[in-house]
Structure formats: C-alpha cells, structure tokens
Amino acid sequence: MGHPPELLFYGLFDRLRKQTELSLSMDQYFLLLQAFRNHYGQPMITGEDGKERPARWEEADLRFLCKTMWLTHPRFETRFDQIFDEYMEMLRRPADVVRYEKQQAPPAEEPEPGPGMDGSPAMNIQEGPRAERPDQKPGFPLDSEPDGQKASDDEIPQIFVDISKREDAEGTANGEEEEDEEPMAIDRHPFIFSDKYLPLNSRRLKHYWQHLRRFSDRSDSTEIDVKATIDTLYYNGFIDRIAWLPQKEYTAHFAIIVDNEGSMIAHQAWVESLVRTIRETVGHKYSSVHYFYNYPGRVLYQDPRHTQPVDIGRWLRKMDQPHIFLFIISDGGATRWAAGNDRIAEWGAFFARIDRRIDYKVWLNPMPRARWEGKSALYLSLMAEMVEATEEGLSRIPEIIKHL
Amino acid sequence: MIKENPYRKYTGAPLREFNPDAGLDAYIPSDGLKKAVEIARLLQRPLLLRGEPGSGKTRLAEALAYELYGDKYRDYYFEWHIKSTTKARDGLYTFDHLGRLHDVQAFKKKKITKYRRFGPLGAAFRKSTPETPAIVLIDEIDKADIDFPNDLLRELEQQRFDIPETGEAGQEKGIRAAYPPIVIITSNDEKELPNAFLRRCIFHYLEFPGEDTLVDIARQKLRSLPNNPELEEDIVRGLVRKFEAKHKEMRHDPNVDKVPSTSELLDWLQVVAFYAFHKDPESQNKIRIDEDRIVFDDGSELPYPGVILKSFDDYRRTVGEI
Structure with missing residues (x-):
C-alpha cells in the first residue's frame, strides 16, 4: 500500500521487460503515462453539448495503446498479447495482485524507491477498493469520469476494473483458500536454461562478431x-x-542451421538468444536460420516446429550473396554413448552436396570438447571446424572466418 | 510541450476517393493506423510503420500532408528515400565543398551559407511551426547502414542540428525546429533497427487489408485510370476474392518467393480491365459472374499471372497448377 498512483500499468510494463525480448526503457513507460494523462488513444464520446469527451477505456483500446508504445516488432506480438491478457486477468483478481506484489516487493530494510521508479505493480493495489464499487460497469476508465471529476494535467487518473469475474478473489480477500489456489504462471520458477545462460552477453558477442559483416569495394x-x-x-x-x-556492399550470407530436437532441447533458450544476436549483428537480410533434427538429410525446416520443409537445393539458391558461411549449432551426437555411423554418413553426404556453394562452415557444439571423444562429434569435427560453446569458442568464430 | 495549433485530426477523408485535381490516388487508412498517427503526433514521436511491401506504408505521409494542407501540401511535405549509401547527415544538409573551393580559386566572394543545401529533414526542421507542422517521410530506413538510425537519434530528439562548416552550431546558432515535424518512417524489416532508436518511436504494423477495404481500394484505383473502366461492383469483388484466395494460399506456402501485395492486385486489375474493354475482339477477354464465380472469356482461372507472380519458381508452380 501507499504506492504513488503514477505507477499505472507499471506491472504490465515490468512483465514485458522481464518476460519478453522487448528492450523497453523507462522513457517508454513515461510515454504511456503521458498518453494516459492526455487521453491519447482513448475513445471519445460526444456529449449533449456537442463536445467530445473521453469515454470509458475498453480493453482493446488499452491493448492498442500499449502496443503502439511498446511493441517494437510484430514478431513479439503473440507473447505481448499473452502477457497483456494475463495482466488484465490479474486486474480482475486483486488477490493475485497482492500475492505477486508480496513476492516482488523489495526487503523491508531497503530504502523506499522514489516515485515513479518502483518495480512493483503497485497501481493494481489501488484498483481493489475501486473494483468493489457495486455500481461499477465493466471497462477500464482510466480517468476519474465516474466520479464526475476530470483529471487535471498534473494528476494521473486512477484505474478501476471490472468486478464481474472476481468471485474467487472474494474468497481470498477473506483469508480463505489462499493456500489451495493454483499459482499463476508468472509466479513459477523460470526454466534453468534461460536466455541469460549465454557464456557472454549479447553486447560483447556483437562486439566480437561485428567483423562478420563483410564488405567489398x-x-x-x-x-x-x-x-x-x-x-x-x-x-x-x-x-x-x-x-x-x-x-x-555486403558480400556474405550467414546461413545458420540449428539442431533443435532431442538432446538439443535443453539448449533451446540460449541457442535462440545466440541466433538472434548473430542475426542482429550481421543483419537479417544477410542471414537466415533453418532447423533440423540430428542431421539435415534432404530438407531443412524454416520453423522450429519442423512444419515448413525447404529442399536443400532451394535453400542454397535463395542465398544470392557471393559468399556463404554455414554456421551449424548441434551437439553432433556428443551426448550419446557411442558414435553413430548413420549420423556421420548423413552429415558427409550433406557436406558433399553443399560444399561447392559454401565458402566456410563452422560448427558450434554446446557439449565440452572432452565429451566429443569416441562420439560422432569427434568425426564430424574433422569435416567442419568445430568449436565449444564457451566465450573462447564463440569469440574464435569471427577469427576463423576472417582468415579465410 | 507546445501543441499543434489548431490541431486537425487525421480522418483519411480527403483522399478516400481518387483526387484527379491533385493527381493523387485514393488512400484508405485503417482505424488503427489513424489512431497510431494521432498518438505519434500528440506525443511528438516518429511513427515507425512496418508491413509487407505494397501495403501502403509510404503513401501515408503524403496522404496526411494532403489532408492537413490540401493543394499546398508540397510546401510542407518532405520525402527522404533511403539508399544503402545514405548517411544521416544527407537528410539534414550537404555542403558544396568543391563549389566553394572553385569559387575561392576564382576569387568569387559568396556568403558561406550559399554552399549549404538542406536535406529533407533539415528543410522540414526549418519549415515546421506549431501552426503548420511539416511532414517528413523517411522511407525504407532499413536499407541504410546499421548505424544510420543511431546517427539520427540526437537530431530527432533535440529537434536541432549543427552545420560546423558555416558556423551554425550550438544551442544558439544551430538549426532548430520551431515545432517538431511529423516524422513517418517506413521499414521492410530487412535489417534489425537498434533499440535506442526504437525506444524513441511509436509503432504500427500494417496488416494486409481485408476484402471490403481491398474492394474499396480497387474501385478507387479503377476510377483513377485514364479510360476509367466501369467494372461492375460484383465483378470487382469477384476479382478481389480471386486475388485474395491466391494471396492467402501463397502466404502460407513456405516455398513461395514473393507473396503478391496490394500493388500487384492493382496492377492486375488494371490489366484485366484493359483487356475486358479492348477494342480488338481478338485481344478482348471479357469477364462475367457465373454462380458467384468470376469467369473469363478465355477460360483461364487466373489470367495474366505474370502481373501477380514475380519470381520464376512461383510462376511455374502456379501456371502448372492451372
């Protein structure tokens, strides 16, 4: 309690920052506040006097406004919508907000953060009393219109929410069933292989790899x-x-192929993060990513779920740059107990098919070198330059390519 | 924050129909796009538009300028088409070093400011006032080098820039916008834009239009053609449906090289209409509706596929299917 009202929708903003790849700054949060304050994006109604007045916020309008401010790329839209829905659902269930807040709140001995910089979704707490208004209709009026007052320029209007769906919240508010309730998805402990598991951060990786942008006069x-x-x-x-x-002008295409099934599932999060960083560094136009399971065979897949196959020949034809670097991410069977002849033969056939078109291939193996011994990975490391997924390995790749 | 005075809302109405006097094709913005324009203007931030090529990103700025200024819109509208070699400074100003060198050698005396030329963004800064905000289109920003957007950050944020060659630099002498111009940026997503740049923008993604909007766009396009072919409403709708079905099918096929966009639809309609009314009976290919299906006289399912399909593989696959 006692949080400043300026933290309107901070809970959503905070979640988007922590649970998506959107890189949002405080400036963008303040932008939303500015929009709220000035009724930008808010639906308008014409009053009896013929003048336009801000109408009740609908969820769709709020979603649109937040997207306009924060959704920097449509590829994040699904995740954005999911978090937005979760957040709106939580607004309708104040008890969850209280629990989330307790978990997120800093320890008591820490100094009180300044207004507008608090990391907790404090705004939601203030929604509780407003939500219990019996005469309240569903909707999200962010201004103080229901009280017959108009928000001044210096004051951030408060939010109140639909109470039609908060039956279970009532129980919790009375101290009942709190223990039995299913914890919310956002409260669950994140999977251990998060995107923060990279051996070096993306900024340093970009620094190492900026040389991958190859130019010619x-x-x-x-x-x-x-x-x-x-x-x-x-x-x-x-x-x-x-x-x-x-x-x-750019002369190289960076073709990334990722083994993302079987033993590689454990590495998905950081591999995804790595691939993103590489593509941001060399440019999306000059890079592509495809997927396979164990070995490419005759096709690669354009999507991680392996539903959109593309023929190897077509895949090669699509890369119209003079030089192509192939970057393979796979454990090469290093997690298995012995070498697999099939795997080695298939990779050999794949390399034979593409070698005339590919200038260089580098293989990133997430398993340590010691685990390659006696496995397919050791044989495969003779066919392509194979490096470990360590800082040293990742920083070596541009060096290898530079000295072509 | 100074506000536009008077503030005129963007409705999309003036260009809802083809305007023969201004020579401007119709532009039909979605409600979402109109709202995004409003938010960007009110917050005085650049609006970054993404969407498939041909979805109407580039035309928004011109349509907005026309709505605000009518026939005089060219005075307040500035286009900056980005190329792979474009540098951020080009949009602000260029300085004619060689001209100055030449004049000095020839003992010609000219004011040093005569050698500077303002680029589209620089000119918009100079032109923009709260009463008449300028509109700048920065088209296809992703074509430029990766550092290009970052090089513009300071200028877009502070609404001013320096010209060291002429001494017009610093808080007092630098070129400053009296009011921030309305900046519309388009991107085809060929390159990732830096986060520092993104956080200063407002975003909108232009979806491929729905059937009704497409029919609307198609009707307006046909009206704008010189011979103005009068295709009946249900024929236009039938053609649009045929195109939309092809678009949907190609969009979900991972092996397609280039999914046709609205501009391909308009080209195709133009060709279809041309042959439907051709004077030569040999070339004529009339269209009619038969049980809700569009039927061409020549019996083809999708005539003139070369107008819609832009890659050899797509063409071969589609023509083979017919």
Whole structure:
C-alpha cells in the first residue's frame, strides 16, 4: 500500500521487460503515462453539448495503446498479447495482485524507491477498493469520469476494473483458500536454461562478431571523396582527378542451421538468444536460420516446429550473396554413448552436396570438447571446424572466418 | 510541450476517393493506423510503420500532408528515400565543398551559407511551426547502414542540428525546429533497427487489408485510370476474392518467393480491365459472374499471372497448377 498512483500499468510494463525480448526503457513507460494523462488513444464520446469527451477505456483500446508504445516488432506480438491478457486477468483478481506484489516487493530494510521508479505493480493495489464499487460497469476508465471529476494535467487518473469475474478473489480477500489456489504462471520458477545462460552477453558477442559483416569495394561509386580530392590539390596545385569514395556492399550470407530436437532441447533458450544476436549483428537480410533434427538429410525446416520443409537445393539458391558461411549449432551426437555411423554418413553426404556453394562452415557444439571423444562429434569435427560453446569458442568464430 | 495549433485530426477523408485535381490516388487508412498517427503526433514521436511491401506504408505521409494542407501540401511535405549509401547527415544538409573551393580559386566572394543545401529533414526542421507542422517521410530506413538510425537519434530528439562548416552550431546558432515535424518512417524489416532508436518511436504494423477495404481500394484505383473502366461492383469483388484466395494460399506456402501485395492486385486489375474493354475482339477477354464465380472469356482461372507472380519458381508452380 501507499504506492504513488503514477505507477499505472507499471506491472504490465515490468512483465514485458522481464518476460519478453522487448528492450523497453523507462522513457517508454513515461510515454504511456503521458498518453494516459492526455487521453491519447482513448475513445471519445460526444456529449449533449456537442463536445467530445473521453469515454470509458475498453480493453482493446488499452491493448492498442500499449502496443503502439511498446511493441517494437510484430514478431513479439503473440507473447505481448499473452502477457497483456494475463495482466488484465490479474486486474480482475486483486488477490493475485497482492500475492505477486508480496513476492516482488523489495526487503523491508531497503530504502523506499522514489516515485515513479518502483518495480512493483503497485497501481493494481489501488484498483481493489475501486473494483468493489457495486455500481461499477465493466471497462477500464482510466480517468476519474465516474466520479464526475476530470483529471487535471498534473494528476494521473486512477484505474478501476471490472468486478464481474472476481468471485474467487472474494474468497481470498477473506483469508480463505489462499493456500489451495493454483499459482499463476508468472509466479513459477523460470526454466534453468534461460536466455541469460549465454557464456557472454549479447553486447560483447556483437562486439566480437561485428567483423562478420563483410564488405567489398564496388566499382560504380557515385560519391566524391572530398578529402582525397583536396589532398591531390595540395600535392599538385591543381585538381587532376576526382577521387571517389569506395562503395561498400555486403558480400556474405550467414546461413545458420540449428539442431533443435532431442538432446538439443535443453539448449533451446540460449541457442535462440545466440541466433538472434548473430542475426542482429550481421543483419537479417544477410542471414537466415533453418532447423533440423540430428542431421539435415534432404530438407531443412524454416520453423522450429519442423512444419515448413525447404529442399536443400532451394535453400542454397535463395542465398544470392557471393559468399556463404554455414554456421551449424548441434551437439553432433556428443551426448550419446557411442558414435553413430548413420549420423556421420548423413552429415558427409550433406557436406558433399553443399560444399561447392559454401565458402566456410563452422560448427558450434554446446557439449565440452572432452565429451566429443569416441562420439560422432569427434568425426564430424574433422569435416567442419568445430568449436565449444564457451566465450573462447564463440569469440574464435569471427577469427576463423576472417582468415579465410 | 507546445501543441499543434489548431490541431486537425487525421480522418483519411480527403483522399478516400481518387483526387484527379491533385493527381493523387485514393488512400484508405485503417482505424488503427489513424489512431497510431494521432498518438505519434500528440506525443511528438516518429511513427515507425512496418508491413509487407505494397501495403501502403509510404503513401501515408503524403496522404496526411494532403489532408492537413490540401493543394499546398508540397510546401510542407518532405520525402527522404533511403539508399544503402545514405548517411544521416544527407537528410539534414550537404555542403558544396568543391563549389566553394572553385569559387575561392576564382576569387568569387559568396556568403558561406550559399554552399549549404538542406536535406529533407533539415528543410522540414526549418519549415515546421506549431501552426503548420511539416511532414517528413523517411522511407525504407532499413536499407541504410546499421548505424544510420543511431546517427539520427540526437537530431530527432533535440529537434536541432549543427552545420560546423558555416558556423551554425550550438544551442544558439544551430538549426532548430520551431515545432517538431511529423516524422513517418517506413521499414521492410530487412535489417534489425537498434533499440535506442526504437525506444524513441511509436509503432504500427500494417496488416494486409481485408476484402471490403481491398474492394474499396480497387474501385478507387479503377476510377483513377485514364479510360476509367466501369467494372461492375460484383465483378470487382469477384476479382478481389480471386486475388485474395491466391494471396492467402501463397502466404502460407513456405516455398513461395514473393507473396503478391496490394500493388500487384492493382496492377492486375488494371490489366484485366484493359483487356475486358479492348477494342480488338481478338485481344478482348471479357469477364462475367457465373454462380458467384468470376469467369473469363478465355477460360483461364487466373489470367495474366505474370502481373501477380514475380519470381520464376512461383510462376511455374502456379501456371502448372492451372
């Protein structure tokens, strides 16, 4: 209790930051507050006097506003919607909010955070008393309209929520059944292989890997190199030629193929994070990611669920850059107890099929080198440069490629 | 925060129909898009539009400018089409170093400011006022180098920039916008944009339009054609449905190279209409509705597939299926 009312929807913002890959800053949270304060994105109704007034917030409008502010890419939309739905459901069940708050609240000895910077979803607590208004209709009026008052510019209006679905919350509020209630999904302990499990952070990885963007000079330059042109003037006393700036263009495609089934399931989270970082570093246009199980065979899959096959020949044709780097992420059978001849033969056939088109292949093996001994991985490491998924291994890959 | 004065809401109404006087095709924004434009304007943030190519991202800025300023919209509307070689400074200003060098050698005296030329963003900064906010289109920002968006951060946030060559630099002498221009940025998602840039933007994703909107767009497009072919309402709808079915099928096929967009539909309609009214009976390919199905005289299911299908593989696969 006692949280400042400015923390409107902070719970949602906090969850989006922690549970999605959206990189949101406080500035973006304040943007939402600014929008709320000024009724931006709020549906309007025309009053009897012919003037427009802010109407009751509907969930769809709130969702739209939050998406407009925070959903930086449509690929996060499904997760965004899921978290938004969970949050709205929680607003309707104040008891869950209290429990979530207790878990998230800092220890008592810690200093009280300043207004607007508190990490807990305090706003929701204030929704409780408002929610119990018997005359309240469903909806999300963020302004103080129901009380007949209009929010001033300096005041963030309070939220109150639909009480039509809070039967179980009533029980909890009376101290009953609290122990038996199913914990909410957000309260569960996260899986141990989170995206924070990378041996180095994405910023350092990007730093190491920025050299993967390979350029070549283009002959059809159109931009004058003023400095070089003036230099010739200094040397000769007259301009005998115009110097042109060398044009740069990407020449390499980074083809990532990921083994994401069987023993590799345990590595999915960080592999996903790694792939994302690589693609952000080299650019989405110049990279692609496909999936397989154990070995590629005749097809690769465009989606992690293996529902969209693509023929190997077609996959190669789609990469129209002069150079192609193949980056394989697989344990190469290192988790098994012995070498698998089938696996080695299939990989051999795959490499034979693609070798003429691929400039270089690097294999990232999440299992330590010691585990490769006597397994397929050891034989496969002779077919492609194989590195361990350690900081040293990951930082070596650009070096390997650079020295082509 | 200074506000637009007077604030004129974006309704999409003036260009709901083809405007022959202004030479502008109809532009029919969705409610979501209109709302996103409002939010971006009110918060004075750039609006980043994403969506399939041909979904109408680029035309929004022009349509908005036309709605705000009518026939004079060109005075307040600035387009910046990004290329792979574009640098952030190009949008603000360029300085004619060679011209100045030449003039100095020829003992020509000119004010140093004569050598600077404002780019689209720089010109918009100079033009924009609370009464007449300028509109800037930064088209296909993802084409530029990865550092390009970050290079614009300071200028977009502070609404000012420096020209060191002319001494127009610093808080007092730098070029400053009296009011932030309305910035509309489009991206085809070819490259990831930096987080620092994203956090300063408002976002909207343009979905492929639904049937009714497509029919609306198609009708307006046909109206804008020089010979103005009068296709009946149910024929237009039938053609749109045929296209939509193809679009849906291709969208869910992972082996498709290029999913057709709204612009391909409009091209296709133009071709279909052209041959439907062709004077030469040999070339004519009339269209009629038969039990809710569109039927072409030449018996083809999808005539002129080359207008819709832009890759050889897609073409071969579709034509083979017919």
